[in-house]
Structures are given as structure tokens and as C-alpha cells.
Amino acid sequence: MQTYKRKRLEIVVEKRRAPAVLDLLDREPGITGWTMLPCIGGRGHTGTRLPEGATDALDTVLILVVTSEEVAHRTMAAVLELLEEFVGVVLMGEVEVARPAHF
Amino acid sequence: MQTYKRKRLEIVVEKRRAPAVLDLLDREPGITGWTMLPCIGGRGHTGTRLPEGATDALDTVLILVVTSEEVAHRTMAAVLELLEEFVGVVLMGEVEVARPAHF
Amino acid sequence: MQTYKRKRLEIVVEKRRAPAVLDLLDREPGITGWTMLPCIGGRGHTGTRLPEGATDALDTVLILVVTSEEVAHRTMAAVLELLEEFVGVVLMGEVEVARPAHF
Amino acid sequence: MDAALANLLSPPVLCFLLGLLAGIVRSDLEIPEAVARSLALYLIFSIGFKGGVELAANGDLRPLLAPLLVAAGLSLLLPLPAFGLLRLLTRVSRVDAGAIAAHYGSVSIVTYVAATSFLQSRGIRFEGFLAAVVAVMETPAILTGLLLARAGETTGLDARRRRELVHEILANGSVVLLLGSFTIGILTGAEGMRRLEPVVASGFQGVLCFFLLDMGLLVARRFAGFATMGAGLLLFGLLMPLLGASVGLAAGRLLGLSVGGTALFATLAASASYIAVPAAMRLALPRANPSLSLSLALGITFPFNLVVGIPLYVAAAGRLVG
Amino acid sequence: MDAALANLLSPPVLCFLLGLLAGIVRSDLEIPEAVARSLALYLIFSIGFKGGVELAANGDLRPLLAPLLVAAGLSLLLPLPAFGLLRLLTRVSRVDAGAIAAHYGSVSIVTYVAATSFLQSRGIRFEGFLAAVVAVMETPAILTGLLLARAGETTGLDARRRRELVHEILANGSVVLLLGSFTIGILTGAEGMRRLEPVVASGFQGVLCFFLLDMGLLVARRFAGFATMGAGLLLFGLLMPLLGASVGLAAGRLLGLSVGGTALFATLAASASYIAVPAAMRLALPRANPSLSLSLALGITFPFNLVVGIPLYVAAAGRLVG
């Protein structure tokens, strides 16, 4: 099966910052889509987070974006700037897709 | 630690189509397993999906499959054919495993 | 955007074994963080798991760890040893990050 | 007027408005999905069960037949004027028009539930078999919507897809639960009610309030999409319930239903599905844009019926039948 | 006969059958996991609390001791005939046989709950301390099952694993909740009941109905696995509850329990765990196939007990004791 190379961004942010990140993605014309997954815990520089019955203040999500190399680099920089001092990580990996026009 | 190369497929589909995809995976003898994760939103050619209290009609899931290169290509083609006009994306990436017989 | 190479580990284990795995990660000084995601099903050598209303005994989670190549190899071996005869898979992939000190 | 105000100031409608307000100011108030969906199942179970118990008390199943047939007919036929109106007022594609038409031929269970709650608070009785009428109206519209959307296409659905679709229509979760609880109500009657009363009857208003709070949040989220939708679509979302209600009122009168029953028939015809039909549409018309029909059914028609429509239809039924 | 029909036509059993039917026709009806698990916690809390309150009313804790000891003994010993039957009737591995035997030595809380609901609807009283009996029967079977599965192995569990397992057995969530709510019932007595009555008592039947609806859906999903399981296993799933019930009836009679108490003892012995034991088995016997034991306990023994077994055991207890 013929495939085409794309970049795969993974962004872990607090659920309450996700709308700001999604807004940013929606404003970047090179991005055709994203997928958001829930997290049930994490550890980083701001300590350990485990599910809390009482508050969702510490919940995080993982946002997955597949896009071209150029857009991926631009987006990575933009997201990191947006996050600023906020919690979060941005990862970039390789991925192959079969329908190049879709991404 | 010695590792072996495999392919890592990610399939995002509507929850209601997932059983059809899993059936397909279960019928392919080269595939030894899969993992399914819930999504809490997404955007693509069919618009934006966010969690709905009222209906689960728009819910999506992410299915992860680790398998050999050959089987991965075959499966990618088969899943895309199954999805046809339905919503969904299929991604293929590289991954290393330690227990080659397991995948 | 300048990026740095890291390894990306994915560990799928039963939810009840996750604390043991997280303990292991927390004791490895080279690891600065992890992210845990819920799974809603899976298939492997111990059969098919789908969500059960009655018991969470079969629930699994996916733990994501980004770290250096050396630590990743060490951790992969340690996790596989911990899992022993227990259910689970460990995958290693490539990833690029922008803030090298963070991982 | 008085009834309209009473409706507006009832706890369920106020909870809906609170949710709407919270959504509009983008509060982080959020009812977890798993719980909201369970509350919907509870509401469906309750109205089915109570309808069955009520029917068992009367003992006579004969008067059921005509209303059920008329209801199925309404569900099959209402997509036609809906489709016509959409082609007239808007520029949505044929596929989207078919999908939207299917939503409006079908019914909104929560709107029905809110209407029964309004009737109860006013002391107006209605026929127990109406729970079965709801179930019967849920899915026929899917067929018509599909035919409208696909008309002109040379290739229909292939055999497997057709089988899947029929299955989806018959085995739809809310239909199964509604008919099932209705049957359980008939089978267990007063004794069953004695056992379940604290849950299905006493708890009903409170659960409805929480559920409508969540509906308000969801409806507010839909508002964002209105900007890109065009005035024609918004107009459709207000005209279609009035058209449906008129047909429903006429049908209720012809069937000789009580005031309450006629008002509920009108409410059903006026309402648009956002549980059963969206699910079926993902299978029947995967290329239809689901946000479009949900924004209309959930964002416009649902609040319109809840706040303005229900007291209006009850008043009209009172004039026509009472 | 009459009792069997009354059981079949009770709301809880009908809800179970509705879920079963929905599952068989592969309806998309689905109770969110988070809610289903919470309903199970509610049921456990309620029976524990009510048992404790009942015991506090009688005041006398002495009659507790013998039943608790016998119950623990039953849980420890029942895996032995279960294991024997499995080796006789089926070809499952030693590890799987041990795991399955552990499930059958332990108990199903939901089956117990359904039995108390059946007794209540027939006006048959039972001893309050039985809630503690349930707790005591949950985990000893795990030890026996483990020993059976590992017999013949030269290496046992290492020290850490053994510690983990003992912890799992003692700190198992349902055991802790059941004993805890039982204790809270004893400590707060009638005054506690006055405060919690609307939730733990009035709501009980309704919650049980919803929970059994979900159980029906889960059981139907298990049916798919039967094709590959072989007739011997299915037979075991029907024989073992009858054997367990006989032992339980005898034990109840020996202990001098009431008709209701004896019937519940039989039900407990006849039932198989699908909450506490599966969890412990993942730790004790990770290589055992969890689908196998769940398919048996959930797919065969649970529906058999719910629909046929409970009225049977109650009738037998009536003859034996009444």
C-alpha cells in the first residue's frame, strides 16, 4: 500500500487549557483535524496528578494532530508559546498515511 | 536491550463502527492483539465532535495495533476499504518491541 | 523549530498493575514524567477484554513515557521483568521534543 | 399566558435556562457524560414503565392500535414537508436535507418527558399508551429521510449496509428500552409500581431537572455554530415544529384523544430527535454533517418547544378538544 | 410453580431479561460503566447497612459466630468439588480449573441481593447477620483455588507476591464496603436507618432493576464465547450451583436458620463471584484465562440462579425448615 510521510504531534495539556490549544489548531489553515483523548493521571514538573472525585481542576488531555512537516514545526512552536508557563508537553513523531489529501 | 522492528497502526473511527473494525482485525491471522482507547472529541472533514450528554452517536475511539510490516500494510488497506465513506483515519508508524513472538 | 530526539515508551498493563509500574518509573531518576490513559478494551494472548459493568478487574491502561534512549532501554527491560507472567506489552518509538531539559 | 408563565417558572425549565446561561457565559460547569446518558436512560425507562402500568390499570389494549398506526404514519410522512421546507428555505445539500428531515419526522423523548411533567403540574391527565406511541414514532422517519437523501442516486445501499440499517432501526437502544419498560409496566402493573414507585415516580422531577441542566449546557454549545448556518436554517428550526404540532393536533383530535393526549401528540410531531436518529444517520448517511442536524434539533427546536411550544400546544389542544 | 412465575414476572428479573434480549439482538443500549459500577457499590452498601441495622435491633451478636465460621468453611471447601467436577467434565487446564473453582467457592453479591428482593416480595424474613456472611464467603475460596491451581508446581509464589495476594484478599473493595456498611448499620442503628432510609431502602428495587438491565447486556455478550467452550463447561455451570445449593441448604438447616436464612445460605453457596474473585485472580493466577471463568459465572450460573435457582432454593428451604 502506497503511503505518504506526515508528522504526528502529541500535546498533553490541562483540560482547562485545551480549548485555547484547539482554537490555535483551528486557526492554522494547514491543519485538517485533531483527536482528543482523556488522561487519567500524569507526572511532570508540577507533580503527580491522579483522578480526583472532587475537582477536575487537574485533569489533563492528550491532543493528537497529523499534519505536514512544515505545519507541524510551526504548530509546535505556537503551542509551546501559548502554553508559556502552563503545564504541558509537546511531542513530534513520524507517521505514514494512505490518503495524503486528508492531512 | 535487544529490540525488533514492528509497525504501529492507529485507527480513529466512530464507536459504532469499531466492532466492524475489530472483526476485521480478529479475522486477520497475522494480528495477535489490539488496544482500544476512548476519544473525547475530534475534528476532521465531517466537522467537530465534542462530548454530548444526550447521545453517543458521534463518539469516536482510537484502536492501536502492533504488527509486522507486511500485515500492517494489508490491514491498513483493508480498514480503509471497510471505512469507505465512513468517518475515520488510519496512521502507520514505527515501533520497537522486545518480545518479537508476541506481535 | 529546533528539536531533540528522545524515546517514547508505551506500556499497556492491567489497571491493577499500574501502581507497580508507576512506582518503578518514579524510582528511575532518569525519568521526569509519564502520562496515563484509560483503555476501553483490548485483545492479546489472554483473550479479549471489553468494558464490564460489574467488575474493573480486567481494565487496562496505557502509560506513556518520554525519556532518553539509554533510560528507555533500561526501563523497558525493568518493566518487562516486573510484568513477568502478567498481562502487558511494552513498545518503544522515536519522538522529537523542543525543550530537551524537560525530558 | 398564565400557563406559559407557569411553565417558564417550573423547576425543570428553570434548570434548563440555568444550564443555558452557564453555557453562554462559558462556565466550566459540566455534568459528566456517563451520568447524563444514564439519566436519559432513566427518563426513558420511567415513562415507558409508567405508561405500561397505566395501560394495565385500564386493561383494554384495543384503543392502542389506531394511535400507533397514525403515529407511525406521521413519522414516515413528516420528513416530506420538512425536506420540502429545507430545499425552499436553505441551501443545504440533498444529503443533509434528508438527514435533517429524518430528525424532524422522529421525536425527542426529553421534550415528551418535559410535556408530561408540565401536564402533571397542571393536573391534566393523558393516555398511558402514549409511551408506546413515542417508541413507534422514533424510527420510521429514518427510512423516509434516507430515501429523500438518496433519491436520484443510481446505486442504493448494498445488501450488507441495508441489513445493518434495518438492524439499527429495530434494535436502537432507546426504542428497545422504551418498549421494554412499557411491557414490564404492563406485565407487573400496580404491584410493580408499588416496588419501583420511589425511583421511577418520586425521583422523576429531580432527575428531569438535572438532565435539563445538562441539556442547557449542550444547547448553548450549539449556539456557536449558528453564525455559519444562515437564517434559512434557523427559520426552519422554528417553523417546522409549528407545522408538526398542527398536524399532531389534528391527528390527536381525529383519534379522539383526551386534551392531554392530543397535546402530547402535537408535542411529539413538533419535536426533533437527537438520540435515536443521529445514531442511525451515522450508518445510513455517513456523509451527512452531524453538527448541522444536531444544531437545529438541539439548538433551536428543543429550546423552542420546551419554553414556548409545550404550553402553546396544550392551550391549543384545550381549545380543540376540551 | 407459582413462586417461580412470580419471580419471573417481577420487575428485577424482567429488567434482566430485557437487557438479555437487547444484548442478543445486539442493540446499542448501553449503561455507562462508571454508573453500572456505582450502582453495584450502592447495592453492596445497602445490604450491608440494612443487615447491620437489623442486627442492632436484635441486639444479640452471639448467634453470628457459628454461621460465619460455617460460611468461611463453605467458601474454603466448595472449590474442591468444583475443581473435581471441572477435571471430570472438561478439558480446561489445571490453572483455569483452579481459577474457576475459586469463583464458585466465593459468592455473587448481586445474586444475593436479588434473592433478598425475592424474599421481601413474598414477605419472608431472614436474619440480618447474613450480610456479614456474604462478606465472609467472598475471599477464602481464592486460597483454595490458588492451591489447586499451583499443586504440583515446585515453585510457589514468592514472598512479595504472597504479600500482595493476602492484601488483595483482605482489602478487596467489595469486602471492605460490605463489612464497613454492616458496621455502620450496627453503630447507627434505627436512627441511622431513619436518615438513610429514602436512599438505601426506598430506592433499592429501582436501582436493582437498572443494575440487572446492565447485567442482562453483559450476560448476552458472554454468549458469544460459548461456541468455543464445549458442552462440559456449560454443564458445569448448571450442575455446580445445584451442588452448592444442596450443601448450603444442609448448612442452613444445621445452623438452625429461618426459612429465609436457609434459602439465602443456599443461594450464596450456589452463586459464583464475578466481582471480588476476578480481581484477585489477576494477581494470583495471571495466566488463567479471565474470559473463561467470567463466561461461566456471569453467562450461565448467574442467569440460572436469578431466573430458576432462587425460587427453587426458597421452595426447598421451605420444605426443609418451615
Place this chain on the structure above:
Amino acid sequence: MDAALANLLSPPVLCFLLGLLAGIVRSDLEIPEAVARSLALYLIFSIGFKGGVELAANGDLRPLLAPLLVAAGLSLLLPLPAFGLLRLLTRVSRVDAGAIAAHYGSVSIVTYVAATSFLQSRGIRFEGFLAAVVAVMETPAILTGLLLARAGETTGLDARRRRELVHEILANGSVVLLLGSFTIGILTGAEGMRRLEPVVASGFQGVLCFFLLDMGLLVARRFAGFATMGAGLLLFGLLMPLLGASVGLAAGRLLGLSVGGTALFATLAASASYIAVPAAMRLALPRANPSLSLSLALGITFPFNLVVGIPLYVAAAGRLVG
């Protein structure tokens, strides 16, 4: 003493202790997050609604003004001594001290709910408008905490962040729900209560029990963090509620509140937020360590207030006012 024992042996507190115990022995008992959060929403809605209904019964809104102003003032000012104490007793950073101070200026709704439940069980009445007092105390402390944390920094928040923060404070989910349900209570009054009574009133104690069970589990999980926290912080978690309560008692007395009202005022001042403030702090002070403040508010101050504080404050209010 008697009251303290009665509190300790009440179902809600025993459920909390059960959860605590289960958490300490690391049981796998777990209430799904989605359900726990929904129970919290239920509790918030119930106290708001009941407060509103109560106020509507008295008809007079005037006595509301002074308590609301004083409450807002307390929330604004209490972070000052909290910050001072923290700098004195501990070595946490300025940012963390500001964040923690904000939590303690604000209030814990669940502590308030537990206090009303305690008052009810003792037959002590309190003013209905206190539900509004809770809402008013939730967020002002955030401002003070933020100013304290940022004092000395040359650059404040930029305009966008400031807008976001004001929004977070005003549109915070629990504030909106509390004020909203309070308003619905006022608008629908006795008639609304008649409809919602089975859910918001009868069910209250039972839901509180389940919620506190989960709180116990969460609190136990926090204990693990204590090892690294230092004695100064733990001391702060015990001293600050006493200081807050004293101020609250004085305020209640000055405002001429009833014994119950004064005790609730004290409880509010003594309690620390773990719903509204943590959410706002993620935006206002993202670099603050959220585990630190949650461990204090949830792990020390909450159990202290629940088990020891509430009966103490009620007794003190009785002396001061009664």
C-alpha cells in the same frame, strides 16, 4: 462531648472514616470519578435550592445584604493571616503560599453540607440565605491570593490572562450552580420544593454518605504526600481552621445570626476550598504546586473540620449566641 460523639457516630462521618480506612489499607474500593463529581453537583444544587426555598418562605430579602458583604469581606481578608502564618511556619515559596492562602480564604462546600446535616440531626435551625453566603465566599479569596503571590513581581498578568481570570472567578461552575439553584429555589418556592423534595431533600443524607466515602478515599491518598511536607505545613492545616472559625464566630455574632447560622459562618471561614479555587489557580498561578494546597485543604483541614471542627464550632456558637 456528647455532640462530638453524636457527630462521630453519624452515618456521614462514619462513611468518611470507612473511606479513609479503605484508602489507608490501599483497598481497591473506588467510586468512579464521573459519579463522584455528579454527586458533588447534586449536593451543591440541593443546598442552593433548599436555601432559596427557605428564603422565599420568609419573604424578606433585606437581611441578606449585610451577611453577604461581610462574607465577601472575610473571603477577601482571610488569605492575609493565612499567608502570614505560612511565611512564619513554613518554607513554601511565595507563589505556593499565595495559592494556599487563596484556598483557605475560600470555602469547602462539602464541609458546609456536612455541617448543615449535623445541625439538622440536632434539630438546630439556620438561615436559608446562608446558601448564598457560601457562593459569595467562594471566589474573592482568589484575588487576594493572587496579589500576595505576585507582589514584588514587576510584570503583572497581561490583559488577556486578566480577562480569563475574571471570567474564571465569575463563571466558576460551582458558583454558577449554587447561585442558580438558589435563585430557582426563590422563584419556585414551596411548589418547587413539593416537586423536587424526594430528590433534593429525602435523598440528601444518602448521597452525602456516598460522597464522603469517596472523600475518605481521596484524603487517604493525600496522606502519602505528608512525608515530604514538613511539620510546619501540617500545623498550618490545623491552626488556620481554628483561626478562621474564630473570625467566623465573631462575624456571625456581630451580624446577629442564629446559633445555627453562626456555626455555619464559622464552619465556612474554617474550611478550605478544593473545588473552585484549585481550578482558578491553574489559570492564575500555573506554577504553583497543586498537590501542596490540595494535600493541605483535603488531607488535613477537611477531615479536621468534619470530625472535630464542626461539633466544636456549633458548641462555641451555642455559648456565644444561644
